[in-house]
Amino acid sequence: MTTSTPPPSARPTRRARTALRRTAVALGLALAGAPAVASAAQALPPAPPSVADSRTMLAGLHVGYEDNVGYDRTEFKHWITISGSCDTRETVLERDGSGVTTDSTCHATGGTWRSVYDDTTFTNSSDLDIDHVVPLAEAWGSGANLWTDAKREVFANDLSIPQLIAVSASSNRSKSDQDPAEWQPPASGWRCEYARSWIEVKDQYDLEVDSAEKTALTGMLDTDC
Structure with missing residues (x-):
């Protein structure tokens, strides 16, 4: 069975897509107060855009020079309470795992x-x-240094787009603050998803890309998708 891609006029706008995702997240969090039930299969973050839409988004990002002067991790408040005693970290762990059980403090x-x-x-x-x-x-040097504290808090805890994901501590620390020109997932099968997720986050928050980063992302869409 094949499906056709709807014409641009029939596709939801970026604002509409974000609103739909935030509604879905809100509904999911409303259920989070119920006792934890083992999930049948592992979930994943919200799906990123298609390859075609990712190319369009990437083409629309402003190319600038990244400057991390003044960056301090405390400028981005996290993890915040999402529902009941569950903070952002615990919410992502429950979402991304399979058969997750939690205690009364929401700890997995x-x-x-x-x-x-x-x-x-x-x-x-x-x-x-x-x-x-x-x-x-990366966000700070790409434009978040100009944001309010409140917007940086939203960014650091945003569950409505593919910005947060539970991964091995070793891979996360290997990545550190590097962009796709400097680091890509060792598992090549996830690089397409990673590139599309990165592009959507930058698009949604109107963050800049540098030239090497844009070249790397273009290459990932060409090679890995």
């Missing part, structure tokens, strides 16, 4: 997680980090 006490960056599996949540796909330092 069991489950299975697959780190898509390096295609490894874990059963202990302490082995995982919650990665900001577009790192906080």
Whole structure:
């Protein structure tokens, strides 16, 4: 069975897509107050745009010079309370895992997680980090230094776009604050998803890209997608 791509006029606008995602996240969080139930399969962050839409978004991003002067991680408040006693980290762990169980403080006490960056599996949540796909330092140097504290807080905890993902601590720390010109997931099967996610985050928040970053992202869309 094949499906056709709707004409641009029939596609939701970026604002509409974001509103739909935020509604879905809100509905999901409303259910988070219920006792934890083991999920049947691992979930993933919100899906990024298609390859074609990612190319369009990338072409529309302003190319500038990244400057991280003045960056301090504390400028981005995280993790914040999402629902009840669950903060952003615990919410992502429950979303991204399979069979996740939690205690009364929402701490993950069991489950299975697959780190898509390096295609490894874990059963202990302490082995995982919650990665900001577009790192906080990268965002700061790409325009977030001009934002309000409130907007930086939203960015650091945004569950409505593919910006947060549970991955192995080792892969997250290997990545650090590097952009796709400097670091890409070791698991090549996730690089297309990664590039499209990165592009959407930058598009949604009107962040700049530098020339090497744009070249790397273009190459990932050409080679990995």
